[in-house]
Amino acid sequence: MGIKQPDSLAESYEKQIFPFPEDPKKIKARIRNSDGSETGRETESQTASRFYLQKILHLLLADNIPDAYGFSPKAGDEGYPEIILEKMDVDSTHREMQEARNRQFELDRQNISRTDPARMGLVDFIAALETRREQNPHVIELMNKLRNLFVDRRDVCSGRNYAFYRKGSRVCVVFLDNQVAWKYENGKKKPVVNFTALKQAAEALGEPARSEALGYYKQLFSLYERG
Numbered sequence: 001m002g003i004k005q006p007d008s009l010a011e012s013y014e015k016q017i018f019p020f021p022e023d024p025k026k027i028k029a030r031i032r033n034s035d036g037s038e039t040g041r042e043t044e045s046q047t048a049s050r051f052y053l054q055k056i057l058h059l060l061l062a063d064n065i066p067d068a069y070g071f072s073p074k075a076g077d078e079g080y081p082e083i084i085l086e087k088m089d090v091d092s093t094h095r096e097m098q099e100a101r102n103r104q105f106e107l108d109r110q111n112i113s114r115t116d117p118a119r120m121g122l123v124d125f126i127a128a129l130e131t132r133r134e135q136n137p138h139v140i141e142l143m144n145k146l147r148n149l150f151v152d153r154r155d156v157c158s159g160r161n162y163a164f165y166r167k168g169s170r171v172c173v174v175f176l177d178n179q180v181a182w183k184y185e186n187g188k189k190k191p192v193v194n195f196t197a198l199k200q201a202a203e204a205l206g207e208p209a210r211s212e213a214l215g216y217y218k219q220l221f222s223l224y225e226r227g
Contacts, residue, residue, distance in 0.1 A: 010098060012105060020084060026069060029178055031081045037184055044073035045223045047081035049181035052220040053193060054085070057149070059213040060201050063172045064142050088174050094163035097129045101160070126160070133159035138173045146175060149201065152192040155179060182224055189227055 010017040014033050020026035031050075034042035054068035066086035075082040104122045112119050133139055139162045146156045155161055161177040181193045199221075202213035 010102065012101070020087075025087050027085050027087045029083050029085055030075070031083075034081070034180065035183065042081060042180060043227070044081075045226060046180045046182070047071055047073045047083070049220055049223050050081075050083050050178050052216045052223070053181045053198075054083070054178055055216045056198060056202060056213050056220065057146075057175075059205065059209045059216075060149075061142070061145065061175075063167060063170075064145075064174055066174065066176065068178075083178060085178060088163065088165050088176065090163035090165050090174070090176070093129065093133070097126060097133075097160060100126050100129070130159035133162055136162075136173075138164075142173050142175060149194055149197050150179075150192060151194050152183065152190070181220055189224075191224070195221060195224070 008016050008018050009027065014031060014035055016030040016032060018028040018030065020028050031042065031047070033040040034046065037043070037046070048071060051068050051071040054065065057065040058067045066088055069084040069086070071081070071083040073081050100122055104119065104126065107116070107119045107122070114120075134143075134157075139159065142162070143157060147153050150156050155177050156175070158177075161175055163174055163176055164171055165174055166172075179192055181195075182189050182191045184190070199214075199217055202210065202217050204210075205213055
C-alpha cells in the first residue's frame with residue numbers, strides 16, 4: 001500500500017482501497033494495474049471472474065474469505081475496474097505491515113534508490129513480518145487449503161495477504177487478496193485457479209451452499225472459456 005488519495009484507505013501498485021459510502025461494513029477495491037494483464041488493464045471478463053471466484057471461496061471458507069457484493073468493469077471517471085468487498089477489522093500486526101508497505105511504496109514512487117538505507121530498512125522489516133505470519137500455524141492451515149484451489153500460488157503463499165480478525169468470541173485468520181481466475185502471459189491465457197479442484201470443493205458443500213457455489217462456478221467457467 002502507498003500514498004493515499006484524498007478519500008482512499010490504502011494504495012498499492014495494483015489496487016486502491018476506498019470506503020464504501022453506502023455501507024461502512026464494505027470497501028471498494030479499484031484495480032489500477034492488474035497483474036492478470038500484460039498491459040495492466042484486465043478484461044471485463046477477468047473483473048467479473050474476481051467477483052464469482054470470491055463468492056465461491058467465501059462459500060467454501062466463510063470465516064476466512066471476505067464476501068463480495070458487486071463489481072463494475074469500468075467505474076468512475078478513469079474507468080478502472082472495481083469490486084465491492086466485505087471490510088475486515090484486521091489485527092494490529094497486519095496494519096503495521098500495511099503502514100510499512102505504504103512508506104515503501106511512497107519511496108518507490110519518489111524513485112528512491114533501492115540501496116537507500118531507509119528503503120532497505122523497510123524492506124527488511126516487512127520481510128520479517130511476512131515471514132513471521134507465514135510461520136503461524138493458523139495461517140499455514142488456511143494457506144494449505146487455498147494452495148489446493150490455485151495453480152498460480154504466488155499470492156496465496158505470501159504472508160502479506162493474511163491477517164487476523166475477531167468474529168464474536170473467536171479469532172479467525174483471513175486471506176485478504178482478491179484474485180483474477182486467469183492471467184495473460186506472452187499472449188496466452190493461463191489459469192490462476194484450479195478449476196477442477198474448485199468445482200469438486202463446491203460439489204462437496206451441503207445445500208443450499210452447494211447449489212449457490214455451483215451456480216457461481218458455472219458463471220466463472222463460462223467467463224474463462226470466453227476469455
